[in-house]
Amino acid sequence: MAELTYRQAVAEGIAQEMERDPLVFLLGEDVADAGGAFKATVGLLERFGPERVRDTPISEEAIVGAAMGAAMTGLRPIAEIMFSDFLATCWDLIANQIAKTRYMTNGQISLPLVIRTANGAGSRFGAQHSQSLESWAMAVPGLKVVAPATPADAKGLLAGAIREPDPVIVFEHKSLYASKGEVPEGEHVEELGRALVRRAGEDVTIVALAAMVPRALDAAERLREEGVDAEVIDVRSLVPLDMSTIASSVAKTSRMFTVEENPRLCGWGAEIASIVAEGLFDDLDGPIVRITTPHVPLPAADELEDATVPSVERIVRAVLAAIG
Amino acid sequence: MAELTYRQAVAEGIAQEMERDPLVFLLGEDVADAGGAFKATVGLLERFGPERVRDTPISEEAIVGAAMGAAMTGLRPIAEIMFSDFLATCWDLIANQIAKTRYMTNGQISLPLVIRTANGAGSRFGAQHSQSLESWAMAVPGLKVVAPATPADAKGLLAGAIREPDPVIVFEHKSLYASKGEVPEGEHVEELGRALVRRAGEDVTIVALAAMVPRALDAAERLREEGVDAEVIDVRSLVPLDMSTIASSVAKTSRMFTVEENPRLCGWGAEIASIVAEGLFDDLDGPIVRITTPHVPLPAADELEDATVPSVERIVRAVLAAIG
Amino acid sequence: MEDLTAGAAPPASGIDPGRIELYRLMARLRAFEKRAYDLFLQNLVKGTSHLGLGQEAIAAAYGVAMRADDYTFCTYRGHDHTLARGVPMAPVMAELLGREGGLMGGKGGSMHLTSVAHGMMGSYAIVGAHLPIAAGAAWSAQVRGSGQVAVCFFGDGATNIGAFHEALNLAAVWRLPVVFVCENNLYMEYTPIEAVTAVKHPAADRASAYGLESILVDGNDADAMLDVARSTIGRARDGEGPSLVEAVTYRHGGHSRADPAKYRPESEVQEWFARDPVLLYRTALEAAGAPTELFTAIEADADREVDEATEIATASPRPSVSIIDRDVWSDGGSAWRN
Amino acid sequence: MEDLTAGAAPPASGIDPGRIELYRLMARLRAFEKRAYDLFLQNLVKGTSHLGLGQEAIAAAYGVAMRADDYTFCTYRGHDHTLARGVPMAPVMAELLGREGGLMGGKGGSMHLTSVAHGMMGSYAIVGAHLPIAAGAAWSAQVRGSGQVAVCFFGDGATNIGAFHEALNLAAVWRLPVVFVCENNLYMEYTPIEAVTAVKHPAADRASAYGLESILVDGNDADAMLDVARSTIGRARDGEGPSLVEAVTYRHGGHSRADPAKYRPESEVQEWFARDPVLLYRTALEAAGAPTELFTAIEADADREVDEATEIATASPRPSVSIIDRDVWSDGGSAWRN
Ligand SMILES: Cc1ncc(C[n+]2csc(CCOP(=O)(O)OP(=O)(O)O)c2C)c(N)n1
Ligand SMILES: Cc1ncc(C[n+]2csc(CCOP(=O)(O)OP(=O)(O)O)c2C)c(N)n1
């Protein structure tokens, strides 16, 4: 094990796969010389050269379009979209082209490509640079979606995504880039589609993703002081979705809470909640409670942003109110 | 009352508002001379002239961007995006600019604009021209979203949308354009945010939208033969959402089914289901069941398309299986 | 694409066999699209469909000039481009009819014809999207050093969408082996391109914005098209980077099956029918000494081929609904949860 | 914008008062941005921030040339453009600091400065998006016959995104009263624009693709900028349609607060600092006979204005969290259900 920051782990994950497979290429704005706007690709240009690590113009459609064309003709490209908010500028390429082409061509075309993007709030960047958009991708058939919460997962899930034969969007979290954690040394690859119980507990299940995972864990500690033993599940992969890990937990605790950073409507939490409301109805002892950012764009000022996204305090209060 | 087709009702709704308010303008591809790809704007050019009814290049970002710039400076533009699938090509303008600008500017800028678009399956157009994407819009704070199911609503909700001081996306349904129905004569405007009980019933609540409404009604007739008395609610407006009409019904029937044309994950049905699972948990007698298109892109061939989108048969089976 | 040069009658002596091959291909495309139109009228074609009638010289010239492993990217108006890569007619026809034997098993439909085995990398139905994708395929060919070229066809209307601009710039900066071919048929769906475009030649007048040479060609002159096809592909193959070609042409029918094309002045239609590329080319070849029997044979062959394809396609069963859940993922399935 | 011409010292006789006004504005922008930078260093500015240091002549020239009811659209690098429309410094500063007294109450932040009352129609943080929006405002002015002009500022990097292309074409076809001003500061975030652009002048070399005149101007020459600003706005106001201007300039600092700008060759930085627009203009005005006291007074005024603004801004309270749920909708609230 080595202690790495999340951003270092991203670079390591890319390097590991570029080393292993000469068909892996990286393209995006400022990814080469500058090492990425979030410094998550530092060192890759030096190591793999300008042919495999390429700066692009500010042309998001060209970036993901080029990745798609390359993926269908033998490469395994990794396209960086600097902020997840900018996925909107190339959403046609992602949602209508990349996601659908394998199906429309009756399986003739495979698209082993990764789109990496910096997601989420916490940097006071305002409404156009702070969104949590993983649910947009989850809603589109044909896309796989992961969102690592730890440096180990930043490396392992990214490596797993690069090895996938299908398109994967990796939502890295801006506010986690500086976080540190143990990352296995040597080759490290995580299979997509496995949730992790980050904390075992008996009383309630809290399902969280990315930056909400450490908050849910902190909330669980606080809840313990209140006599509530919370199990915390890190979803990690929205597509494929590990419902069996979630279901086992809910079957045990009979109460489920989801913690989402995205705005309220139609998020992944709604999906999981409604799956549980259908499939585990008889296991539930009480309402399913979603803890989300309210359905508003994100404000910029620090106090405002902090009060908008779910906090440890808010998670604790919501759990206590529901079971109290 | 006059009997009109849904497409005629759209044109009437636009004409009614253009007549009333000289600041209403229409722009889009082929909307003027050709009367629209779906003939839903026939006659408007003749009536209101080329300044107010404008053909555009194939430039979706320019179309909705121009609508936004015009709306913030005094016009009330209606932008047509020919197929809802193409919303993806201008999604940045819609989700990041139009939806967020009022909030980011602390209320300085209002955007009274409408985006009309042809949504949904049934025409064998394949995966890039058949999507039901109303849930994409619902997921973005700052957008209002309606989806009329009848000619009367096609006119009334569109007129209501045009009068709204906030941006509204109107999802017209391709497979309903030829449908006929009574439309009130004279001025007809529907307020956004009101669901309608289209059929009263005691045993189960079926919540549907747009083209799924007639199917849910047909299913209710079939269910009656099986001894099940279904209440059918037409949601009509996803944002604002009339939860109180839905909640009253579920409180009465204790069982809820949603019928969605969109692919399975993170649709409006998941949102409503999870609201009910939280707020009406004690009223429910059994699992909430979502009937949706499976989570796949839409196939083109007629048999395949018909078997993918929820059918009357599938609704009936799902209800009977759940309550059986 | 060996089958393209095979045929009953031998080429007339003294005429470049490539020209005869080109004519034969155009005649085949013409015959196919006419049949497709007939099948519309019989209500056998499902969904929408966009014919290439009148525009055959462009697809055919590139079809003849391309190497077997080159890549084609085109739009919903892609029947011609698909056939021009050597894809057999029957599965294309069957796809239009929504049958199991369709090129994509009925899943894609007329607008999404794809045959990777023939280098036909897809027909894209959202205007402009495939330009960056074609650039990506060219990038892949470049870094793999394969010598492959990507050819990307699109309409005049596509020149006003953002993806056009992004793709052209990227291709030029990276000197990618890609040829962008604008088929300027003067109309978008129903609106004349000149009504919504800031320059007279929507592609050619913009080449300089990407540091490229302006190439304007008569898209109904098959010989001129073949020259342009060979030179632009040659440049790309030789590492000299992308080209942007504007080929001016005209569609004989409406935009799609739904469109009677009433918006076009009768005189304009007449003028362009007189400039039908198949007719023009036949006249040119006859003037160069090709015997009438040659054309009779070529046309008979084409008709027979279309008849056979129609037979096979109409005999193909309806697709089984079991494929709905297939091939979202590379494992062949569509599971999104455990 | 009366306040812009007000000042302690009278203009030197014999010099066009417009030039003095322009200098005064540039000096004010310079003083503001320097202070903003100091406040970063004190960690008082929240989030990111993008300074206009070195690029003042462009914003100021247009600020002087615009009519009070004209529209400005700009990017995240928009402090200068906002102040140039007459927006007072204090609320701009307070917005940078995330305070209640901020121009948008702290909701928008540095990247989204907007003051509709001053015709400042927004700062947009996603590259390219505001070009079509500006076209729409110009369309509105056109159909309302108001005589207003929209001026839209953007960086060199924005010329490679699709929205640029779509907006330019639409503006040209509709002959909209809009002026597109590319501030070419040679770099995107960290990558030189020339490394990713197919033409030397990313905007000027593309004007012809929209049937527009190519306009390239030294963005650090305030007089030249004022000429261009007046002529392009004049054309727009007179119904002669849009212009696309490329003003070449240089930012003194990094792209954003996080960026030490190490990627730029020292010699290049030196060269451009020697061409500092404020310095150059002062020298030019002095050569034309403006007395030193004039500049001393202007600079003292600017510093005092900035001091006062800083005082007001730092005294402004933190925003109340009660505004989080406000102003999603025109009714002032954010309710999405009953
Ligand atoms: C982004 C987008 N906008 C609109 C459409 C609808 N549409 C399909 S074809 C077409 C006209 C295209 O014209 P052109 O590019 O000239 O090609 P042609 O059909 O003439 O070959 C339009 C507007 C679309 N498919 N995609
Ligand atoms: C669509 C989009 N892509 C990427 C970014 C990230 N980004 C912000 S500023 C910037 C560089 C812009 O360069 P330029 O247009 O030259 O403007 P400058 O900052 O030099 O004024 C980039 C890439 C963005 N905001 N929007």
Ligand SMILES: [Mg+2]
């Ligand atoms: Mg055309």
Ligand SMILES: [Mg+2]
């Ligand atoms: Mg720049």
